[in-house]
Amino acid sequence: MKKLFFLAIFAIGATMASHAQTISPNALGLRFGGGNGFGAEVSYQRALGDNNRLELDLGWRNDSNRYDAVKLVGLYQWVWNIEGGFNWYAGIGAGVGSVDYDNDRFDNRDDEVFILAAGNIGIEYNFDIPLLISLDFRPEFGFGDDDVYDAFSPDIALGLRYQF
Known part of the structure; x- marks a missing residue:
């Protein structure tokens, strides 16, 4: 019984210690991905x-x-420390976007608005200098009538952010 009690205390302490790290209050940078061709995104993180x-x-x-086309995505993320400066994170979110068609090529096609739901999972490294580098996977599910963004879109991206 004593072994079980000490094992439970150790497990609770390890869990509390793994959540004791702090993340930077702010990070601003670029996220380079390829999901549905959107490429680079300006990225801001707020603790x-x-x-x-x-x-x-x-x-x-x-x-x-x-x-x-333009899109704005917001994600709520949970961050867990692996060891030292390595963290992994997961999150959920949503977004909205707009597509403006070239009417000369699309026979006066109407501009479109779409919404999306997204998940997010990734790994990051927090350097001793104010640099954060990350690699993540973001599956996005778009809802709209346009040909550009109306279905599932997997997005793998490299992020570089300045922390302040």
Whole structure:
């Protein structure tokens, strides 16, 4: 019984210690991905506690012969320390976007608005200098009538952010 009691105390202590790390109050940078062709996104992270944060990403896409598109995604993330500066994180979120078609190529097609639901999982390294590098996977499910963003879109991205 004593062994079980000490094992439970150890497990609770290890769990509390794993949540004791702090994340940077703010991080601003770029997220380089390829989900549905949106490419680079301006990314901002804001800490909401010791182990959770809000991430906002603004992406744009310019297909010079067909359309221009922009999307804004917001994610709530939980962050867990692996060891030292390594963390892993997971989150959920949603977004909205707009597609502006080139009417010369699409026979006066109406501009479109879409919404999306997203998940997020990734790993990051927090350097001793104010640099955060991350690699994540974000599956997005778009809902809209456009050809650009109306279905499942997997997005794998590399993030580089300045922490302050």
